[in-house]
Amino acid sequence: MAHRSPWRWAIGVFGPVATGLAGAEPSSLVYGPVRILMRRGVLVPSPLFTPVSLGSLTLPNRIVMSGMTRSRAEEPGGLPGRLAALYYAQRASAGLIVTGSINISPEARGYLGTEGLFTAEQVARWREVTGAVHTAGGRIAAQLIHCGRVSHPSLQPGGAAPPGVSDIPADTRIFAYGPDGAPAMVSAGRPRRMDGTEITAAIASFGAAAAAAQRAGFDAVEIQGANGFIVEQFLHPEVNDRDDGYGGSVPGRTRFLLEAVQAVRDAAPGLPVGVKLSPNATINGLTSFEDWRAVHLHAIGQLTVDFLTVVGSAVDGAFLDEVRDVHRGALILNGGFDGACAAAAVTAGRADLVAFARAFLANPDLPARLRTGFPLAEADLTRLYGGGAEGYTDYPAMPATPADARTADARTADARTAGVGDV
Numbered sequence: 375m376a377h378r379s380p381w382r383w384a385i386g387v388f389g390p391v392a393t394g395l396a397g398a399e400p401s402s403l404v405y406g407p408v409r410i411l412m413r414r415g416v417l418v419p420s421p422l423f424t425p426v427s428l429g430s431l432t433l434p435n436r437i438v439m440s441g442m443t444r445s446r447a448e449e450p451g452g453l454p455g456r457l458a459a460l461y462y463a464q465r466a467s468a469g470l471i472v473t474g475s476i477n478i479s480p481e482a483r484g485y486l487g488t489e490g491l492f493t494a495e496q497v498a499r500w501r502e503v504t505g506a507v508h509t510a511g512g513r514i515a516a517q518l519i520h521c522g523r524v525s526h527p528s529l530q531p532g533g534a535a536p537p538g539v540s541d542i543p544a545d546t547r548i549f550a551y552g553p554d555g556a557p558a559m560v561s562a563g564r565p566r567r568m569d570g571t572e573i574t575a576a577i578a579s580f581g582a583a584a585a586a587a588q589r590a591g592f593d594a595v596e597i598q599g600a601n602g603f604i605v606e607q608f609l610h611p612e613v614n615d616r617d618d619g620y621g622g623s624v625p626g627r628t629r630f631l632l633e634a635v636q637a638v639r640d641a642a643p644g645l646p647v648g649v650k651l652s653p654n655a656t657i658n659g660l661t662s663f664e665d666w667r668a669v670h671l672h673a674i675g676q677l678t679v680d681f682l683t684v685v686g687s688a689v690d691g692a693f694l695d696e697v698r699d700v701h702r703g704a705l706i707l708n709g710g711f712d713g714a715c716a717a718a719a720v721t722a723g724r725a726d727l728v729a730f731a732r733a734f735l736a737n738p739d740l741p742a743r744l745r746t747g748f749p750l751a752e753a754d755l756t757r758l759y760g761g762g763a764e765g766y767t768d769y770p771a772m773p774a775t776p777a778d779a780r781t782a783d784a785r786t787a788d789a790r791t792a793g794v795g796d797v
């Protein structure tokens with residue numbers, strides 16, 4: 375898997391210890407020898423496999439499955455598909471699973487095939503998912519999203535224009551319905567500027583969805599403040615041109631996020647709350663803006679959350695040091711990590727946890743693979759969105775015993791010899 379990693383710097387200093395094998399190069403981490411070394415007590419325990427708390431929730435390890443939309447919801451209805459429980463239960467060895475983004479209201483929807491958390495039927499279906507994860511020994515957080523202008527009239531109630539912070543459209547394409555009514559990639563629609571009542575309603579929807587998440591058995595919620603959706607649209611001075619107290623100054627632009635967090639706290643007492651941010655990221659039609667540091671650091675300093683996830687792909691180490699200084703809860707870093715970089719970041723105190731997205735696609739047992747050095751499988755990128763079990767629930771766990779591993783290796787070698795390629 376190719377990684378654009380800002381965390382590589384740490385490897386030179388912390389690599390051998392962080393990978394768990396003092397005195398050896400990471401490349402020497404192969405499955406069989408690692409098991410032998412572990413039995414002989416030569417391995418240094420990785421910091422990733424120590425417990426950590428997110429508010430009232432204790433996790434057995436520091437490996438988070440980052441939110442990933444897989445577009446397999448049942449439509450109409452925005453219901454988790456019948457395979458969702460299996461998909462997430464297969465990944466229950468993560469310290470915490472974060473779901474793909476879940477719409478908090480009908481107006482919040484920005485993509486076809488995404489789930490919601492605002493109807494009784496959705497809550498009942500999510501209950502099946504959380505139950506399966508708990509039975510498998512895991513913990514799962516609901517990621518709550520309002521897409522704002524990153525939407526299309528074909529996804530909105532009554533075919534209305536998407537609700538926007540302003541009427542400035544997002545220069546991005548989304549999966550919605552095309553002119554002929556068939557699913558298609560289309561340009562995001564021109565949004566309509568929300569009035570004060572609609573902003574209040576959107577904030578209340580975050581609270582209502584958090585209460586629904588609690589009823590559905592989720593262990594936590596994460597507000598999606600990253601990747602160009604409504605929270606980031608409020609933070610952005612070129613999208614947010616409001617003069618009603620929700621725009622303008624740095625505190626004005628962060629107000630929506632802070633009020634959404636408070637709504638969640640009020641509606642779901644005791645439920646651990648997190649926020650995900652992607653400072654300086656240019657995604658879903660957002661550009662870099664001059665005071666991105668100030669606005670994010672102000673928001674983070676004001677947040678009263680149990681955990682903060684920062685996608686660090688577009689920031690520098692100095693910014694992350696400042697985040698560490700102003701944030702009071704657990705810090706989850708994300709974006710281009712492999713196991714060694716993740717362990718190094720935790721060892722260095724830069725992160726409390728690390729979130730992996732793409733690595734979890736084809737490696738349902740990612741923590742065990744990181745612990746043992748078992749090679750990671752590559753995901754089939756043609757099956758990320760939509761479809762059924764293929765590329766979703768059909769990735770196997772690693773072999774349970776060295777003998778199984780040898781058999782698997784032999785099969786891989788046979789397949790390569792036969793020109794089949796990677797299996």
Ligand SMILES: Cc1cc2nc3c(=O)[nH]c(=O)nc-3n(C[C@H](O)[C@H](O)[C@H](O)COP(=O)(O)O)c2cc1C
Pocket residue numbers: 440441442443444473474475517598600601650685708709710711729730731732733758
């Ligand atoms: C298929 C796919 C779907 C994603 N969907 C979401 C999502 O629903 N919510 C979210 O916050 N991030 C989403 N992301 C971004 C990931 O959570 C993560 O931030 C990003 O992939 C960087 O982590 P990685 O380098 O470990 O993959 C998605 C990424 C992928 C690959």
